[in-house]
Amino acid sequence: MSSHAFPRDASDVATFADRIRSGDRAALARAITFSESRRADHQAAARALVQELLPATGHAIRVGVTGVPGVGKSTTIDTLGSRLTAAGRKVAVLAVDPSSTRTGGSILGDKTRMQRLAMDRNAYVRPSPSAGTLGGVAAKTRESMMLAEAAGFDVILVETVGIGQSEITVADMTDVFLVLMLPGAGDELQGIKKGVIEIADIIAVNKADGDGAARARSAAADYRGALRILSTQGGAWTPEVLTISGLADEGLDGLWARVEACRDARLRTGELAKRREGQQVRWMWTMVEARFRERLADDPRLAERVPELERDVASGALAPTLAADEIARVLGF
Numbered sequence: 579m580s581s582h583a584f585p586r587d588a589s590d591v592a593t594f595a596d597r598i599r600s601g602d603r604a605a606l607a608r609a610i611t612f613s614e615s616r617r618a619d620h621q622a623a624a625r626a627l628v629q630e631l632l633p634a635t636g637h638a639i640r641v642g643v644t645g646v647p648g649v650g651k652s653t654t655i656d657t658l659g660s661r662l663t664a665a666g667r668k669v670a671v672l673a674v675d676p677s678s679t680r681t682g683g684s685i686l687g688d689k690t691r692m693q694r695l696a697m698d699r700n701a702y703v704r705p706s707p708s709a710g711t712l713g714g715v716a717a718k719t720r721e722s723m724m725l726a727e728a729a730g731f732d733v734i735l736v737e738t739v740g741i742g743q744s745e746i747t748v749a750d751m752t753d754v755f756l757v758l759m760l761p762g763a764g765d766e767l768q769g770i771k772k773g774v775i776e777i778a779d780i781i782a783v784n785k786a787d788g789d790g791a792a793r794a795r796s797a798a799a800d801y802r803g804a805l806r807i808l809s810t811q812g813g814a815w816t817p818e819v820l821t822i823s824g825l826a827d828e829g830l831d832g833l834w835a836r837v838e839a840c841r842d843a844r845l846r847t848g849e850l851a852k853r854r855e856g857q858q859v860r861w862m863w864t865m866v867e868a869r870f871r872e873r874l875a876d877d878p879r880l881a882e883r884v885p886e887l888e889r890d891v892a893s894g895a896l897a898p899t900l901a902a903d904e905i906a907r908v909l910g911f
Contacts, residue, residue: 591630599730610725642748644774658833671735672704751861753841757780781819785823883904884905
């Protein structure tokens with residue numbers, strides 16, 4: 579089987595899975611491409627691979643990273659990831675770009691923004707187009723995460739766009755959720771959204787170097803106050819606020835220590851296992867919903883009827899509830 583082929587039967591799947599388990603980066607890249615493809619045969623191959631590799635997954639620490647545009651996510655991940663690989667860890671970065679509305683392709687180019695990790699043999703950077711998925715999170719990021727774990731990566735960093743609902747989606751597929759904030763940008767609480775504070779495990783005020791150090795400390799104090807009011811986190815971990823500088827490489831060892839402390843606290847109490855179990859079940863239902871959407875888009879019985887219903891709903895001639903009933907009736911639900 580060539581490196582450009584995709585598995586067609588059980589023996590191909592087993593061979594391809596062996597290559598991924600052995601750390602073959604070309605096989606990993608190809609497998610992730612399968613999972614992102616809209617071709618039915620590629621999707622079937624990806625599903626078979628994930629099932630075959632399931633016993634080799636679950637060992638990595640999964641960290642979601644978000645923050646407003648310009649907060650320095652990629653620089654921080656590049657510096658932190660390089661520190662982790664130097665310490666013997668294998669780091670995979672699944673960085674989800676905003677998509678081009680015309681092509682659906684990645685437009686930010688994470689590999690150019692993470693130059694050290696892109697050249698690091700113990701790291702793997704995978705930019706993925708969000709392709710219109712809710713919150714800018716690629717529909718197949720969960721599959722990519724599991725494939726990377728099977729390939730031997732023991733740290734998975736999922737960088738989200740930081741806009742819309744992407745934070746919620748990434749928090750629901752990771753063990754620890756890290757939010758990067760800016761200091762001194764107008765209102766000290768400029769980056770706070772109630773929804774983010776509710777799910778943040780760690781807030782790191784970035785760019786806390788030079789003239790920005792004092793502003794970062796002040797902002798961190800404000801964020802701590804906001805956490806006490808807004809955070810709904812419970813259980814084994816109490817959310818924390820730190821100051822760091824991704825560019826100056828300051829405070830990152832302490833940041834990673836707190837990430838591990840959060841994961842370890844949840845591991846000891848059994849909270850991490852329950853968290854992952856819930857994530858797997860919600861992933862299943864997300865895929866079910868995706869299949870229904872695909873069926874809606876492809877069903878020939880709806881090809882003419884749906885545009886008519888949309889026009890009637892838009893004009894106010896038909897209630898959305900009745901239009902939904904009609905679609906369900908056509909599909910036989």
